[in-house]
Amino acid sequence: MTTTLRPVPAVGAVDPFSPEVLGDPLPFHAALRDAGPVVPLSRYDGLYGMGRHADVHAALVDWQRFCSGAGVGLSNFRREEPWRPPSLLLETDPPHHDAPRHVLAPILGPRALRRLQGPWFAAAEEHVEDLLADAGPGETVAVDAMPALAESFPLRVFPDAVGIPREGREHLLPYGDHLFNAFGPSNELVAKGAPHVAEHAAWVNAQCRREVLSDDGFGAAIWAAADRGDITGEQAPLVVRSLLSAGVDTTVHGLGAVLRALATHPDAWARLRHDPALARVVFDEAIRWESPVQTFFRTAEVDVPVGDTVVPEGAKILMFLGSANHDPRRWTDPDRFDLTRDPSGHVGFGMGLHQCVGQHVARLEAAALLAALAARVERIEVAAEPTRHLNNTMRAFASQPMRLHLGQAPS
Template identity: 35%
Template sequence: MLLDDATFVSGAGVGLNPITNRFSRGTTLNSDGAEHAERRNLVAHRLTPRALRAMHDDVSEQAERVVLDALERRRIDGVEELAMALPMSIVPNLIGWPEEGRDQLLAWGAATFDALGPLNGQAIRAARPSLQMLRYARTVAKRRTLREGSLGADLLKAVDEGRLDASGCPKLLVDYLAPSIDTTLSAIASALYLFAVHPEQWQALRADRALLSNAINEVVRLESPLRAFSRQVARDTTVAGADLPAGSRVLVMFASANRDELVWDAPDSFDITRDATQQLGFGHGTHGCAGQGLARLEIRSILGHLLDRVDRIELTGEPVWAVNNIIHRLEHLPLELIPTR
C-alpha cells in the first residue's frame, strides 16, 4: 500500500476523521503526486545527506551536553532529561522557530497527532491545542519572526518568489515541526527503555559499535513511533484476497507490519543483531518520513555518547506510556545511569 500511492492515496487525508482531514489540506502528509513532490521539495535540501553531514558536529556536541547533564544526576526521567532534550533543541533551531512558544511545542505536537485519530475523546480534546499550534505558526509566518538561514526562512522566500501560497507556509511549518520532534523523542526513549529491560543487548552494543545502525532499526521496528495512518482507496483493488472498493478507507498499521510473523523471526524479541532495515516505523515510499535522516543522526548521537560513558541503564520505577491516537511513546521513564569505571 505504501508503495502504491496511486491506488492508496493521501490527498483525501490520512487521519481517521473527516474534520482533521479537511484542516490538513495543503500539507505534505495530505497530498499526492506533483503537489506532494512540490511541497516536499521546498524543504528537501535541508534534509539531504550532505546537509545532515554539515549538522553532525553541532548535533553531537549538543547530545554530549545532554548526556553529561544526565550522568551528573544519574537518577533521571529518561524522557524529560534525555529523550526530549535533543530534538526539542535541534528541530526548532532547524526550522527557525522563535524562542517564544517553544515550551508549548511538545503538547501541541502530541495534540496534532491525537487529532488525526477517530472522533474519540482523545481527538476531541486535542482539537483546541492542535489549532493553537497552527494559529501560532500563522502568527510566526505573518510577523516573519523565523530565524534567518532556517528552513522556515526558506519557506518565506518561496512565498515571496511565488513558489508557495502564503497560506501554505504555516501548515508546512507544523508539518515538519511536530513529527520531527515526536518521532525522534519516541525512538530515543524507547531505546533507553529497551536497553534497560535487555541489559545483554546494551553490553553487545558496547562490545561492537558496528551494530549501532542495526540497533536503531530494531528499536524503531519493535516500538514503532507511529502506530498507523489511513489511506483512501482510489480505485477498486484487492489486497490479500480482500476486495477493496474505490472510496473506501484502509488503516495502514506500521506497528503491526513491524511485528508481522510472516516477515520477522521472533517478532516480539529485541535483537540488535537482527537485520531490521525493512522496518516501516518511519513509513515507506513517497510518504516516508522526510526527516528520518535527522532522527537517525540524533538517536545515533545520544546512544554514542551514552556508550562512551554508561556501563548499564537500569529502570528505577514503572515506565508510563503516553496515551495518543497515533504517536506511540513513553511519557515517563525512571532510570539510573551507571557510569563506566
C-alpha cells in the same frame, strides 16, 4: 465492481482505538494478521484494517489506488472539513505533493545534515553532562528518561535547526499530541486536547512566518525555495509547519523506544558502547520493535481487490504499521529486539513517496544522544515499570524511570 465481504471475524468487532488496544496492541495485531490480508472493522463505518507486512508495504507504495489526499486519518477530507489546513507532505498526492517534497528532501538529506553533526554531538555531550552533574564513575544517577532525555534533547536541537525562537517551545509537544490523536476517531483523547489546541496551533503557525525564523535554518531554506519559485509563498509556511508538526513527537517517542530497548537489553547497550557505528541499526531496530507511529490511514481511489475481499472506492483503510513490523511472515522472532537482524525493511517511517522525509534528522539526533550517553554510562537499568502515554496514532511513553550506572569511557 461488486464488493464482496467475508464474514467479519471477531477481531473485526474490536475497537482498535480503545484504551486496552492502545495500551497493548500486540494481541490485537496478531489476531488481525491471522484474520486475513484485510479485515472489515465494524466499529467504524466502511473501515478496513490491514496488518500484514506485505499488504501494508504494498498499500503504502501504491499511492495511485491508496491515496493520501483524502486525509491520513479517519476523516475523509472529500466529505468533511479538516480541522486545520491539510499537510502538503502527508495529506496530498502527486502532482500537489511533488514540489514540497522536492524542496524538503535536500534540506533534510544526509549531505545537508553533515553541517549539524558536530554541533548536535556537542549539544548532546553538554546535555548529558548537565544531567549527570558531578557524578563520576561507579556512581548511579536516577532519571526519568522521557523528560530528561527523550523530550528535552530534541526540543533543544531540532527547533534550533528549524530556526524558531526558544520562547514558547512548550507548545510543540501538546500540539503534536493532539495532531496525532486527531487522525483517529473523535474519542476522549481528542476531547482532552481540544480546549487548548487553538492556542498551541496559533503559536506553531506564528513560528512559520519568514520574519520569525532565523536566516540560517531549515525554515529559511524553505522560504528561499519560495523566492526561487520552487514552491509558492502560500505553501512555504505550511511546509515549515510540517516540520514542527511531524518532526518533534515522532523523534521524542523514537528516542523513548531506543532507551527502552537498551535498558531492557544490556547486551545491546554493551555492544553499542564498543561499536558506535551500530547506532543506526539500534535506532531502526527499536523503531521496528516499538513502532512509535502505529497507524496511518489511506483511502481507496477505486475498488481494490485485496485477497478475497474488495475494498470499495472511497473506503478508508487503516494500516497498522506496528503490526506489519511484528509480522512473523516477514521477521524471524519479531517480538525480540535483535541487533543481528537487518531492520531496514520496517515500515515505521512509512514507505514509498510518502516515506518520512525527516528520518535522517531523527537518526542523527539519536546517534548524537546515544554517543554522549555511551561516553559516560556503563549500564542503563530499568528502575520501575514505564507508564504509557495513550495516543490514537503514536505508541508512546509518559514516563520511564531508569538508573544510569556511570563508568569509564569505552576504549
